[in-house]
Amino acid sequence: MLLLHLSDVDEAAWAKAFAEKLAPYKVVRRGDDFDPAEIHYIFVWKPQPDAFDGLVNLKAVLSLGAGVDALMKHPGLPDVPVVRFVDQDLSQQMSDYVVAHVTMHHRQFTRFNADQKARLWDQYYPPVAQQTCVGIMGMGVLGQDAVERLLPLGFTLRSWSRTPKQIEGVTGFAGDEQFDAFLSGTDILVNLLPLTPETAGILNYQTFSKLRRDRLPGGPAIVNAARGGHQKEADIVRALGDGTLGAASLDVFEIEPLPETSPLWGIENCYITPHIAGISNEATGVNYFSRILLDHEAGKDLVNVVDRQRGY
8 A cells, every 4th residue: 555645745636646557556645544554655745743653564665855855854764765756857857957057157147137237238258168167066867967968068067976976078076085176176066966964064155165266257156956955045145245156046945935034035146946946747756656666566676765874
């Protein structure tokens, strides 16, 4: 039996789609009449504190989110495999966001927007793409997809990850010992890292101050489409104010929704979107997890299982 425990999404629609796809395998929701001991799989998004109570025969937790940092902190999370969502549509959406904001910063949107408001005709010509280096933090599924879409545009690319990655067309850096070298040649910093204790707060003033400063007029830029826990927003405010950063694109925040009192709202070179860079698609999600569940019931291994030591 599959139990759905979804918050802030249309749980009824997901349940109907799962029931149609998995029939005759039984699908239930919170509030239905069922024996918790008969639940073998639970599909979750933002689970409540009691989400896993009584699920003594659970085989796996299926996570709607590609990121599982919040789920891994759940005090009642049972010691069973956790499967994360890996979806091409989600990767496409995230890469669309990254490409849009990278090209926006490369083409000096902030400068020309200010000129427009001032009714100033200043024919500054931005550099060609190959003269701008985009540094991507995180070389998982999302990072590699972003690379595939940025490479044809001509940008110089470098990456930073926990372990070394060899990707054609990308200069790779890995580990703490190579972090400063990675930053020193980066003009636009893109964060697609998983959120772990090691990466929490990595977007801070010290990091920003180590980015390359002699290429983009106004200073380097950052793009964060990963997790709000990666950034220190007070440091971003400071860096945007004193020129350490020329611009920032933020889709995620320390507190969501972003409080009305946040100074980020009023900063002209800070581009805010309400956590919409990528959203899990119901149709592809149901197909993906249904296949995993049925394959596992047939004796096959689970795929895309979270490494609990790494946290992703």
